[in-house]
Amino acid sequence: xxxxxxxxxxxxxxxIVITFxxxxxxxxxxxxxxxxxxxxxxxxxxxxxxxxxFSPWQPDVVSLNxxxxxxxxxxxxxxxxxxxxxISLFSLLSNTITINDxxxxxxxxxxxxxxxxxxxxxPEKSPPSATDKPExxxxxxxxx
Numbered sequence: 001x002x003x004x005x006x007x008x009x010x011x012x013x014x015x016i017v018i019t020f021x022x023x024x025x026x027x028x029x030x031x032x033x034x035x036x037x038x039x040x041x042x043x044x045x046x047x048x049x050x051x052x053x054f055s056p057w058q059p060d061v062v063s064l065n066x067x068x069x070x071x072x073x074x075x076x077x078x079x080x081x082x083x084x085x086x087i088s089l090f091s092l093l094s095n096t097i098t099i100n101d102x103x104x105x106x107x108x109x110x111x112x113x114x115x116x117x118x119x120x121x122x123p124e125k126s127p128p129s130a131t132d133k134p135e136x137x138x139x140x141x142x143x144x
Contacts, residue, residue, distance in 0.1 A: 028052040028062065039069075044122065045077065046070045060089050060100075071118055081106025 032049050039047040050066030067080040084103040091098035 026054075028054060044072055044118065046072070046074075061086050071114060073114065075110065075114065076108075077110055077115060079106070079108040080104050 029052050032052065035049065036047045039045060046069070048066070048068040048070070049064060051064075053063045053065075054061060062085045064083040064085070065081070067078070067083055068076060069078040070076050082105045085099055086101040088098040088100055
């Protein structure tokens, strides 16, 4: 029994160490082009992102720096100096992003007639239902 307990503890410790090493080497900045393209394809807006960071100690919290959203006319729509987003890791297993909490600092938002006209010109989109297949969903879909 004691030997089995030592083997189980060793395997568990090994899994924890490997997971920590993997999280430490994960570079979320490599996903920036995909995120920017998804925003462009789904909204017609341009997204500029600074650094995307997270800590292996808190892998469910993502920090974004220097976020800018611009209209097709290059007019700035939203500027955020720093954003901190708390996501549900379990929801990622089903290719869904669930945001539990978020914090914004240094926010500047521009609202004018051009913005309203831009969003009126977008096709109507609705949230996916449980019966929709991923290719039928109108929300941002992340492929692994």
